[in-house]
Amino acid sequence: MNKNTRKDKIIAVAAKLFKEKGYSAITMRDIADKMEIKAASLYNHIQSKQEILDTIIIQIAEQFTAKMQTIVESKETTYQKLRHIIELHIDITIENADALAALNNDWMHLEGNLAYFIQMRDAYENNFRSILNTGIANGEIVARDPEIILFSLLSTLRTLYLWYTKKGGVDAKKLKEDMPETLLNGIIR
Amino acid sequence: MNKNTRKDKIIAVAAKLFKEKGYSAITMRDIADKMEIKAASLYNHIQSKQEILDTIIIQIAEQFTAKMQTIVESKETTYQKLRHIIELHIDITIENADALAALNNDWMHLEGNLAYFIQMRDAYENNFRSILNTGIANGEIVARDPEIILFSLLSTLRTLYLWYTKKGGVDAKKLKEDMPETLLNGIIR
């Protein structure tokens, strides 16, 4: 995915800046400064500021979409599927926390790709919901409002990037053990 | 708190717009348009765009700070304290979801009040942490990494505003019953 071209470097630098202040607050001159070039030089590699945002977000969204499809189609228990979803979020967070920040906070600034993004997001949520509903139906999951459960899990998973970057090198293995425990089994003894 | 002055109306309108696209993407002309006046007229009531953001965020942050202080000083069980924290977030979300969006997404655009805000946020997290640690020490809470528990609870509570505005009128009472269940007792049968 990362071809280490000049364009990829610009996109990586931009994603990092977007994470700190958001897409709208970052100027092309900010990105250029961090690259140690002039703003106009960016345009030898990218077409527009918009293209940078689109590239960052859509790439990640497609990753989620593809992996979720695999999980939802598998013949595992609900518990195992939920574990895989949690692991999926942990993996992408570790691999590309900056891009996740843009996906979470700046998706509304997509233009041409906005509808496409929303469609992927809705499909993701629907797949997640159907996994939960199956679990409730067969007794694996507690019979409570599935929307509250869905929201509660998703909001933690989606903002994992915030916590992961704040703390230093959190061990992925430990995270994959502890997160499902906390999220699925609760914290009360 | 809401005195229904012209200034308060501007701040409420601004908060709503900030929620949709973020502080940086919203112009004074956007705010003026929604007020059905000209941008320059806003300055009869407010001093600057910055002042609007500061007012929105600091007011809410101080509310959280004060209530958390009461909770942490009370002589209740850990479970009861956690319930009160959850209820606190639900109450503020219902009362002022727009302001919560600004607090979550645009706090980094505070300038003169940035240090003050960060201090309040850190104190809030420390109080939360100490409640969890007490619970782990006396066996009320499962002996797992408290940082993961803290992050997991906080991220759900902080983004409640997203979910609350998407769904229509969610019943506060039902939410106060279901959220603690889901967050504290888990979802696995």
Add this chain to the structure above:
DNA sequence: AAACAAAACTAACGATTGTTAGTTACATTT
């Protein structure tokens, strides 16, 4: 050494930004 491609540069553009200055309209109080 000549040729070529990649990537930087300077200079500038039209549009938009937050904000100020000065003025006018309107309603309430003297």
Add this chain to the structure above:
DNA sequence: AAATGTAACTAACAATCGTTAGTTTTGTTT
């Protein structure tokens, strides 16, 4: 009727925005 305070207006500003055009530098391939 005069005075006052509130809240709107028009017009404009200096700064900054994303972006384009044209040129020069740099490093590699012939």
